Amino acid sequence: MSQSDLDRRRDRIVTLLSTYGELSAQAMSDMLGVTVQTLRADLRALDDARVVRRRHGGASLVSVSENISYHPRQAVSKTEKARIGAVVAGLLPDGATVALGTGTTVEAVARALAGHEKLTVATNSLHAVMALQAAPGATVFLAGGKLRMRDLDLIGAESAEFFASMRLDHAVFSVGGISEDGALLDFNLDEIRARKAISAAGAQRILVVDHVKVHRPAPHAWGTIADVDLIVCGGHLPEPLRDKAARTGTRIIEA
Numbered sequence: 001m002s003q004s005d006l007d008r009r010r011d012r013i014v015t016l017l018s019t020y021g022e023l024s025a026q027a028m029s030d031m032l033g034v035t036v037q038t039l040r041a042d043l044r045a046l047d048d049a050r051v052v053r054r055r056h057g058g059a060s061l062v063s064v065s066e067n068i069s070y071h072p073r074q075a076v077s078k079t080e081k082a083r084i085g086a087v088v089a090g091l092l093p094d095g096a097t098v099a100l101g102t103g104t105t106v107e108a109v110a111r112a113l114a115g116h117e118k119l120t121v122a123t124n125s126l127h128a129v130m131a132l133q134a135a136p137g138a139t140v141f142l143a144g145g146k147l148r149m150r151d152l153d154l155i156g157a158e159s160a161e162f163f164a165s166m167r168l169d170h171a172v173f174s175v176g177g178i179s180e181d182g183a184l185l186d187f188n189l190d191e192i193r194a195r196k197a198i199s200a201a202g203a204q205r206i207l208v209v210d211h212v213k214v215h216r217p218a219p220h221a222w223g224t225i226a227d228v229d230l231i232v233c234g235g236h237l238p239e240p241l242r243d244k245a246a247r248t249g250t251r252i253i254e255a
Contacts, residue, residue: 006042014046024058084108088109088206096170098113101194116135117135125154127151143163155193228250
């Protein structure tokens, strides 16, 4: 089996646990069409990466009160996030002014934007800054405040104030999850404050999400998909979300 096939199967495990909460190894092996032994090896790897927590012959995602740490998130839906990044980069011209938020999907966008010329970027993510290091003629403004070492981002009051002064062409950001009724969900109030400020800084608001975020629980709601202009997602959004987007004028691109 190729590494990409292995990654896709483990992404599907994360999706199943996002949907059902907790499942036995036997149930997941039946759903995925693999042996229980194979499934348990996948769960051990995901547990080591602190993406899932094994328990009682099955597994669940880590606590929904806190997002998993940055490097394990980079391994989830990696090729899907690269496709999302390529789509967003194809929509933005050279010379664009862009607010970039935090997270691995936004980092993929920043990486895809590195071939653009003369960008002006405002961000609170050191990962985005490093991804744009080779962008020709780029001007990058970094938010101030306390650095969150786990994710290498800045999400406190200073970050929100930094974006409040910006008026840019585009704002690109992600969320912790999207509920069945289209609510935007996140894990803590500082993240929400930063995301709101980033969203407000752009004339076009672009939400980027991989399929794992759809129906993924998180403790705080702060808006709905009606509050964004464009959703770029890696998988097929469920029909209720597509219908809500159509009613509110939110455009969807499936990468």
